[in-house]
Amino acid sequence: MKIAVIGGGSTYTPELVDGFARLGTTVSELVLIDPAAERLDVVGAFAARIFAHYGHPGKVTWTSDLDAGVTDADAAVIQLRVGGQRARISDETFPLDCGCVGQETTGAGGLAKALRTVPVMLDVAARIRDRAKPGAWIVDFTNPVGIVTRALLDAGHQAVGLCNVAIGFQRRFAGHLGVDPGAVVLDHVGLNHLTWERAAYVDGVDRLPDLLGAHLSEISDMVDVPAEIITMLGAVPSYYLSYFYKHDEHVRESLGQRTRGQRVAEIEAILLDMYRDVTLTTKPALLGERGGAYYSEAAVGLLGSLFGLDDTAVHSVNVRNDGTLPFLPDSAVIEVSARAGLRGPDPLPVAAVPPDLAGLISHVYGYEELALDAALRGGRDRVYRALLAHPLIGQHSRADALADRLIAAGREHLAWAR
Structure with a gap:
């Protein structure tokens, strides 16, 4: 199986590579694609060392030629950031002038990102469709995932959006419950970066009430949402809901402060220096501060299901609504738990959503x-x-x-x- 990673020069890419090296046993070639050739050379060489460290038989290649990179690919993972960290920092700052939260996917900053990202994504996807294998899947990591995935699906691409929010909850809940993460099935519902965990099933039994009873304060701190709201809802909001439930507080706290994008830019510079060390063969701990925890496991698991390797696993994905949420049009893209197979994701039944x-x-x-x-x-x-x-x-x-x-x-x- 050939997997193409568009945006492969990202300092985040070694996290994804690590997942394929540990878990993606069917990958024969992982090709990293990025127009930033100098950065790509550093990340690509490090990615090859990661594969070698784990003894993975596949090869890692890299190129700045998008058309060549996606040729004959079985699937493409897209993780673009149009405008780089400089644009992100802008998204996090200009809304504050108007008393609105500055964030790269939520509010005015999220709109700014969508405007510059959607046209680029559609161009990339069209070139994948022309050159990849027939039926090649596009897995979209690129934010805002819901809007971008909707654009891809409307243009007729075989695409699914992926976010790491749900798998983060799954891993955290499994740790509290002392079970394997795969044993936890979430009732995960909403739109990308606007989701709630309404249940956490283990062997068919909802353990979320137990989790809230024993770990409410910790969960509240983790998602930055008042415990009273979580108790009232009987559900755990994603941390992006904090921008809705505590909007004005976030604005006040952000004024005059360094943005997340500025911190990430500093981390990226340090990571690139670390990646240049030819003795480094595993992802450094600092990469965990870059963000995107568990994305690699989510991506490898989803691709495995899409290629028929495991049609029992549950993934939280961005897909067409098609009646899953009756109060939205069928054409909407929602984020829910689903099983996936060769025909794509199939959302699990969703209980009535409160008003x-x-x-x-x-x-x-x-x-x-x-x-x-x-x-x-x-x-x-x-x-x-x-x-x-x-x-x-x-x-x-x-x-x-x-x-x-x-x-x-x-x-x-x-x-x-x-």
């Missing part, structure tokens, strides 16, 4: 629909309308000011704005 969760999901879905339209067709009016529709913005004066700041900050990546 407070359903209302917020519907509201954000409406924004995402408008965000995708703005990403595909451009125009200030469409950007403004998407901002006005977002529940964290929702006021004319804010949406109006944010539209101008967003376009000014991202102009070099927005063909329609130049």
Whole structure:
């Protein structure tokens, strides 16, 4: 099996490579693709040493030629960041001027990322379709995953979106319960970066009440959501819900502070220096601070299921709604637990979603629909309308000011704005 990783020059890539080296026994070639040739040479050589360290029989190759890299691939993993960390830092800062949270996937920052990312992703996907093997899967790691996956599916690509939020909960809950992570099946529901864990089944028994009874304070701290909210919901929100439940507090705490993107940029510089050390053969501990915990295990597990190696495992994925959540259109892309096989992911049945969760999901879905339209067709009016529709913005004066700041900050990546 040939796996192509687009964005393979990322300092995060060794985490993904480590997963394939340990778990991806059927991978004959892992090809890393990135236009940043100098960085790619460093990451590629380190990735090859990781494969050798684990004695993996497959080969690691790398190239800056996208077309050559994806030729005859069985699957492509896409992890792009259009504009790099500089654009991320912008996404985390310009919304603060208008009293809105600055975050790379949530709110105005998330819209900015979608606008510059969707056109690039569609171009990459079209080239994969032309050159990869027929039926090759696209696994999308690129944020905002829900909006990007919707764009890919609407364009007719065989794609599935993947996020590490659910697998992080699965691993944490399994540790508390003293069971193998694969024994924990989550009732994971919502949109990408807007999800809740409503149950944690072990042998068909929901153990989430036990977890909340014994570890409520720890879970509350982990997701940065007040314990009272978790108790009221009887569900564990992802940490991205903190931006909704504590929006103004996040804004106050962010003013004048270094952004997450600035910290990641510093970590990346250190990691690249470490990767240049030819004696380094395993991923360094510092990589854990880069983010993306368990992505490698999620990716390897999902690809294994898509290629028929394990059709019993449950994965949390971004897929078409197709009636799973009756209050959303079938064409919507949602994030839920699913089993996957050769025909793709098949969502598990979802119990009725209470009105407070359903209302917020519907509201954000409406924004995402408008965000995708703005990403595909451009125009200030469409950007403004998407901002006005977002529940964290929702006021004319804010949406109006944010539209101008967003376009000014991202102009070099927005063909329609130049």
